[in-house]
Amino acid sequence: MDDIQIQGTSVSALGLGTWQLTGQSCRETVETALGMGYRHIDTAQAYGNERQVGLGMDAAAVDREDVFLTTKLDGSNRDERSVRRSTRESLNKLGTDYLDLLLIHWPNTPWMASLSETLGAMNDLVEEGLVRHIGVSNFSPSLLDRARDISSAPIFTDQVQYHPYWDQRKLLDYCRIHDVLLTAYSPLARGGVLDDPALVQIGNKYGKSPAQGALRWLVQQDGVAAIPKASSREHLEANLAVFDFELTDAEMERIRDPSKVKTGVQFVRSQLPF
Numbered sequence: 540m541d542d543i544q545i546q547g548t549s550v551s552a553l554g555l556g557t558w559q560l561t562g563q564s565c566r567e568t569v570e571t572a573l574g575m576g577y578r579h580i581d582t583a584q585a586y587g588n589e590r591q592v593g594l595g596m597d598a599a600a601v602d603r604e605d606v607f608l609t610t611k612l613d614g615s616n617r618d619e620r621s622v623r624r625s626t627r628e629s630l631n632k633l634g635t636d637y638l639d640l641l642l643i644h645w646p647n648t649p650w651m652a653s654l655s656e657t658l659g660a661m662n663d664l665v666e667e668g669l670v671r672h673i674g675v676s677n678f679s680p681s682l683l684d685r686a687r688d689i690s691s692a693p694i695f696t697d698q699v700q701y702h703p704y705w706d707q708r709k710l711l712d713y714c715r716i717h718d719v720l721l722t723a724y725s726p727l728a729r730g731g732v733l734d735d736p737a738l739v740q741i742g743n744k745y746g747k748s749p750a751q752g753a754l755r756w757l758v759q760q761d762g763v764a765a766i767p768k769a770s771s772r773e774h775l776e777a778n779l780a781v782f783d784f785e786l787t788d789a790e791m792e793r794i795r796d797p798s799k800v801k802t803g804v805q806f807v808r809s810q811l812p813f
Contacts (some may be wrong), residue, residue, distance in 0.1 A: 541782055546693055550607045552758040554579025556766035561588050566763040568770050569595025581766045583611035583644055605780045609642035616654035622660035641670045645677050680713045696720035702728040703794050715762050718764045723757050737793050745784045748761035755781040756794045786789040
């Protein structure tokens with residue numbers, strides 16, 4: 540497992556996303572993943588599974604300090620009081636006394652608290668030691684720049700949808716300049732990469748699946764971490780097996796330039812709530 544150094548902190552380049560994982564399945568998946576070597580776990584208040592994630596971490600024979608744990612503020616928890624209250628509730632559900640990373644899940648809308656108020660409350664949590672790093676999710680480069688200007692604590696990451704059909708080069712350039720991690724969710728384009736001709740051909744060359752090729756493409760980029768969701772042991776193992784080969788520059792560019800039709804289909808799919 541490769542690590543990325545951001546702002547003096549080490550974080551695994553490949554983590555476990557837990558969106559749509561619930562109940563016993565979620566708990567068992569987290570426990571199994573940690574037992575296999577995962578050390579980067581991502582959840583959110585909106586996922587409704589923080590308690591199960593915490594139980595899975597507790598069941599695994601892994602020291603808390605060895606796990607990089609992320610959760611995200613729900614849209615209803617953006618004012619100062621709600622940020623502080625909900626974060627403490629998340630800590631209780633997760634069974635831990637600190638978070639490695641707390642994110643604003645989506646940009647604040649006009650009827651929410653201001654970005655300054657939300658970030659101010661998050662900064663207070665850092666000062667109190669309840670949160671080690673703060674970040675954002677689904678922020679454009681310009682909004683990320685604004686967040687960095689407002690926050691006294693460094694913005695550690697921008698977690699965004701990133702895969703071969705969703706170009707994030709402008710954001711990635713910005714993140715690299717300012718030592719911000721780009722965390723890629725939906726890295727397999729909700730299954731869209733599985734029948735991609737280029738990924739099939741490249742995967743065959745290395746004895747890898749198209750999904751493994753897509754994950755390798757992401758983690759081979761400087762400053763990018765990926766958090767694919769998986770629930771079966773088979774998929775957990777397959778996702779980890781992307782650090783024993785390296786794509787050529789030509790292959791990296793070929794994967795980055797998929798067909799416009801495929802890109803359009805994946806854009807529509809990304810907007811669906813299922």
